[in-house]
Amino acid sequence: MIQPIVHAATPVTLLGGADIDAHDLNMCLSFAPTVVAADGGADHALRAGLRPAAVIGDMDSLTPAARAAFGTIMHPVAEQDTTDFEKCLTRITAPLIMAAGFLGGRLDHTLSTLGVLARLRAWHVVLVSRWDVCVLLPQGDSVWPVAEGLPLGLLPLGQARVSSQGLRWDLDDRAMAPDGLVSSSNAVAASPVRLQVAGPVLLTLSPQAARVVTDVVRGR
Known part of the structure; x- marks a missing residue:
């Protein structure tokens, strides 16, 4: 150990x-x-x-x-x-x-x-x-109060399924994979963004959202 x-x-x-x-x-x-x-x-x-x-x-x-x-x-x-x-x-x-x-x-x-x-x-x-702040999304549901208009990417690091609410191009239980669907040029359409994830998915945001990311990670 x-x-x-x-x-x-x-x-x-x-x-x-x-x-x-x-x-x-x-x-x-x-x-x-x-x-x-x-x-x-x-x-x-x-x-x-x-x-x-x-x-x-x-x-x-x-x-x-x-x-x-x-x-x-x-x-x-x-x-x-x-x-x-x-x-x-x-x-x-x-x-x-x-x-x-x-x-x-x-x-x-x-x-x-x-x-x-x-x-x-x-x-x-x-x-x-x-250019970015990036964090691995937790499994299940999470809420991200990111300002409307900011860029947001969802990059699968393996086989995954993702649903979203609040993105310019929302996902509805979509299968994602590094060699399949990615969401690399999405953006926030309505805050907060709600995500439901199964599998390893990287969330990428602009540095303006750093406070939001650290607050969510720490459970505030």
């Missing part, structure tokens, strides 16, 4: 090695001031003047400067069967994880990140990039 390295009662910002701009980082920190770095994400922390609670990963992407700065809080995980993102998620307990630096880099890394979300059923993880 994997033992937690970081056990937090409050939200955590997890930094990956892909690009993170200052706005994304500040947004994550406003929701989750505790920082954990996944391997090369430690260099983002160093440049921003942040002290992570831990650096977790196989440590193959750290610069010498980050190694020197964070040597006492490094937690190497040597096995190569999982990504640094998965190594972190399985070793952090927190009510919410704001994950930046995992989208927008190499395509294989992005697809691997989405696969980890689906496999771990990581409902509490919000992926953040310059």
